Amino acid sequence: MQEVQETMTDSGTVSTPGTAGARAENPAALANEKPVKIKSRDVNVFYGEAHALKHVDLDIRQHEVTSLIGPSGCGKSTYLRCINRMNDVIDGCRVEGSIEMDGEDVYDPKLDVVQLRARVGMVFQKPNPFPKSIYDNIAYGPRIHGIGSTKSEMDEIVQGSLQRAGLWEEVKDRMDTPGTGLSGGQQQRLCIARAIAVNPEVILMDEPCSALDPIATAKIEELIDELRQNFTIVIVTHSMQQAARVSQRTAFFHLGILVETDETEQIFTNPKDQRTQDYITGRFG
Amino acid sequence: MGISVILLVMLGLTVAGYLLGTRQALVVTGHNPHQLHSLPSYHGLYLASWVLLPALIVMAIWLIAEPHVAELRLVANLPDGFSQRSFDEQRLLIGDIQARALGGIVSGALDPAFQAAGEAYAGTLAASRWVMIAVMLALMVGGGLIALRQVRPDMRARNRVEKTASVIMIVASTIAIMTTVGIIFSLLFETGRFFSKVPITEFLFGTQWSPQIALRADQVGSSGAFGAIPLFAGTLLITLIAMCVAVPIGLFSAIYMSEYAGKRVRASAKPVLEILAGVPTVVYGFFAALTVAPFFRNTGESIGLTVSSESALAAGIVMGIMIIPFVSSLSDDVMNAVPQSLRDGAYALGATKAETVRQVILPAALPGIVGSVLLAVSRAVGETMIVVMAAGLAANLTANPLEAVTTVTVQIVTLLVGDQEFDSAKTLAAFALGLTLFFVTLCLNVIALNVVRKYREKYD
Ligand SMILES: Nc1ncnc2c1ncn2[C@@H]1O[C@H](COP(=O)(O)OP(=O)(O)OP(=O)(O)O)[C@@H](O)[C@H]1O
Ligand SMILES: [Mg+2]
Numbered sequence: 001m002q003e004v005q006e007t008m009t010d011s012g013t014v015s016t017p018g019t020a021g022a023r024a025e026n027p028a029a030l031a032n033e034k035p036v037k038i039k040s041r042d043v044n045v046f047y048g049e050a051h052a053l054k055h056v057d058l059d060i061r062q063h064e065v066t067s068l069i070g071p072s073g074c075g076k077s078t079y080l081r082c083i084n085r086m087n088d089v090i091d092g093c094r095v096e097g098s099i100e101m102d103g104e105d106v107y108d109p110k111l112d113v114v115q116l117r118a119r120v121g122m123v124f125q126k127p128n129p130f131p132k133s134i135y136d137n138i139a140y141g142p143r144i145h146g147i148g149s150t151k152s153e154m155d156e157i158v159q160g161s162l163q164r165a166g167l168w169e170e171v172k173d174r175m176d177t178p179g180t181g182l183s184g185g186q187q188q189r190l191c192i193a194r195a196i197a198v199n200p201e202v203i204l205m206d207e208p209c210s211a212l213d214p215i216a217t218a219k220i221e222e223l224i225d226e227l228r229q230n231f232t233i234v235i236v237t238h239s240m241q242q243a244a245r246v247s248q249r250t251a252f253f254h255l256g257i258l259v260e261t262d263e264t265e266q267i268f269t270n271p272k273d274q275r276t277q278d279y280i281t282g283r284f285g
Numbered sequence: 286m287g288i289s290v291i292l293l294v295m296l297g298l299t300v301a302g303y304l305l306g307t308r309q310a311l312v313v314t315g316h317n318p319h320q321l322h323s324l325p326s327y328h329g330l331y332l333a334s335w336v337l338l339p340a341l342i343v344m345a346i347w348l349i350a351e352p353h354v355a356e357l358r359l360v361a362n363l364p365d366g367f368s369q370r371s372f373d374e375q376r377l378l379i380g381d382i383q384a385r386a387l388g389g390i391v392s393g394a395l396d397p398a399f400q401a402a403g404e405a406y407a408g409t410l411a412a413s414r415w416v417m418i419a420v421m422l423a424l425m426v427g428g429g430l431i432a433l434r435q436v437r438p439d440m441r442a443r444n445r446v447e448k449t450a451s452v453i454m455i456v457a458s459t460i461a462i463m464t465t466v467g468i469i470f471s472l473l474f475e476t477g478r479f480f481s482k483v484p485i486t487e488f489l490f491g492t493q494w495s496p497q498i499a500l501r502a503d504q505v506g507s508s509g510a511f512g513a514i515p516l517f518a519g520t521l522l523i524t525l526i527a528m529c530v531a532v533p534i535g536l537f538s539a540i541y542m543s544e545y546a547g548k549r550v551r552a553s554a555k556p557v558l559e560i561l562a563g564v565p566t567v568v569y570g571f572f573a574a575l576t577v578a579p580f581f582r583n584t585g586e587s588i589g590l591t592v593s594s595e596s597a598l599a600a601g602i603v604m605g606i607m608i609i610p611f612v613s614s615l616s617d618d619v620m621n622a623v624p625q626s627l628r629d630g631a632y633a634l635g636a637t638k639a640e641t642v643r644q645v646i647l648p649a650a651l652p653g654i655v656g657s658v659l660l661a662v663s664r665a666v667g668e669t670m671i672v673v674m675a676a677g678l679a680a681n682l683t684a685n686p687l688e689a690v691t692t693v694t695v696q697i698v699t700l701l702v703g704d705q706e707f708d709s710a711k712t713l714a715a716f717a718l719g720l721t722l723f724f725v726t727l728c729l730n731v732i733a734l735n736v737v738r739k740y741r742e743k744y745d
Binding site: 084086089091113114115116117118121122124126128129130131132140141144145191194195198 | 547548624626627628629630631632633634635636637640644645648649
């Protein structure tokens with residue numbers, strides 16, 4: 001607890017304006033600022049017989065970073081994969097309840113998964129660049145969605161994505177070399193660039209920094225903070241400090257249940273639930 | 286006493302040595318095994334190897350040397366007239382004497398002088414056997430006693446047993462390697478003899494293959510032609526047809542199994558496909574000769590094509606079916622080795638299954654797939670039985686798959702079947718063909734293995 005507060009006050013990247021004191025004066029103003037982008041109601045997920053996610057109601061707001069925290073196996077990744085329907089590929093996985101994006105049901109049988117995934121990008125825990133050139137890695141998404149038909153358009157998209165991911169300066173002279181030859185942190189930024197190349201509305205990140213060193217992590221956190229201007233971001237993280245640094249909202253999961261969700265500061269300074277309190281003070285998890 | 290009895294006795298003594306060593310290890314420590322450096326069983330093994338190995342080595346050397354030494358003594362004992370005979374006669378006579386002495390079939394009656402020499406020969410062999418048994422017994426008991434006296438609590442029996450085991454393994458692998466080297470050298474040697482009779486340029490660049498050699502000088506068609514090009518062209522043609530069948534079918538079934546099939550389908554379909562690899566090639570051969578080839582001939586006739594009853598097409602297609610599992614099983618493995626995270630990455634970008642397979646999985650698995658195809662090619666090139674039965678023996682230089690062709694392996698078989706002089710150009714040609722084929726498949730295998738290895742490094 002002590003440590004968390006310290007990092008929050010020390011860190012320049014905390015983007016929520018004001019301190020806990022300032023917030024207390026005007027509690028309602030921040031909470032209602034942004035419209036809801038993704039609305040989940042009574043979401044249940046089963047892997048075969050196992051009930052992995054139980055009755056989750058969660059609102060994710062536009063142009064905010066929402067972080068999902070909780071002990072290992074509590075269902076954070078499972079919830080994340082519900083949003084872009086990556087659970088469809090898993091044998092024996094069943095999703096119930098409703099998830100709406102901009103009022104449209106994501107699980108509507110008439111909805112095209114390909115289009116959904118063009119609107120909801122994903123970055124994984126382990127950087128997974130394709131064994132292709134850096135250029136082709138970025139161009140892959142636009143190509144399958146038919147964006148950027150001419151060479152110059154494509155060049156523009158590739159350069160723009162790399163610039164927004166803060167990787168352009170490092171790789172601009174080696175666009176033809178394989179993406180797998182980059183360092184771990186560069187690979188992860190390449191994957192972020194690949195995700196934003198199709199210009200999605202939402203980006204899902206599943207522990208994007210867990211395989212990276214502190215410097216690369218800091219770069220990615222900075223990047224996430226910038227991307228917030230244009231994208232809605234949901235990030236799973238095991239680092240409380242990271243959640244505090246990058247997110248405006250935090251949802252705490254425990255044993256498949258969404259225990260508590262609130263503004264990040266509120267969760268870390270004044271959690272309502274005892275389990276949340278125990279988790280962020282490191283008493284379990 | 287027969288060799289099998291000797292081996293049984295050795296086995297018994299070795300087991301006894303093991304038990305003795307185990308017990309002795311306990312005895313020297315006063316039944317307190319904690320004082321031992323190595324476990325009692327290692328002391329047992331150590332003693333057992335002292336009992337077994339020296340005796341085994343001596344026996345091997347003895348059995349190899351015995352016939353030669355005995356024969357030298359036999360020749361020394363023969364009457365004077367012997368050395369005046371020709372070499373062939375000498376060989377024949379010695380063979381007769383040996384056969385008579387050991388109770389085999391003899392070509393005619395023997396001179397009494399030779400008879401006596403034969404009896405002496407048999408005596409030598411019997412005596413030698415008994416001396417060998419005595420020496421071996423002495424070695425086993427002596428070795429056992431030496432090792433027994435070394436059993437002490439601080440003796441590093443484990444390390445010594447490990448060392449012995451590694452030496453035994455080195456010897457085993459050396460034998461395997463030496464055999465390969467020996468085969469290559471004998472091929473090289475015989476091929477050299479062939480090229481002293483037929484110029485190497487004729488062999489490599491000649492387009493005429495009819496390996497007839499006259500038995501008498503005045504025979505018709507006495508000069509053979511040894512141009513290997515028709516054979517290699519035939520091999521190439523059949524391999525090409527086979528790959529046209531095996532690569533698409535094998536690759537598509539591999540894609541289906543690794544990407545589309547559910548767990549249960551995969552678990553049953555894969556073994557079934559692999560059964561194809563277990564069918565003996567003779568079975569494929571008569572399937573090709575009795576079913577496929579007549580089918581093509583009849584179909585060809587009905588649409589006005591002349592298809593010979595033994596055609597490259599029939600052999601190639603059946604061979605292709607035979608090597609499907611080589612392509613499918615290996616490609617399936619390499620596609621499964623493509624990390625799931627790459628698939629997830631593609632799906633998360635909105636790629637469909639087919640796009641993911643085509644644009645991500647196949648390129649990532651390509652080196653492995655190429656490797657599996659090359660292995661299948663070398664398998665097809667070396668295949669004999671199907672071609673013997675279905676493609677015929679006529680060495681036609683043609684690219685028409687409806688005609689009969691022949692392959693390198695088939696010609697090797699036909700060159701060596703039947704009564705032949707062993708040093709005629711005809712038989713020696715088989716070695717030249719074998720060496721060339723060996724060289725080609727070796728290159729293919731080396732390339733394939735390198736490609737596959739390069740692929741492995743990428744993801745491990
Ligand atoms: N493919 C699957 N098949 C079966 N069960 C699964 C599968 N994926 C996850 N689960 C189960 O669902 C539960 C939630 O898993 P999930 O991966 O969502 O946890 P998590 O919160 O992301 O954990 P971590 O922090 O370790 O990544 C776990 O009990 C897990 O065992
Ligand atoms: Mg997870």
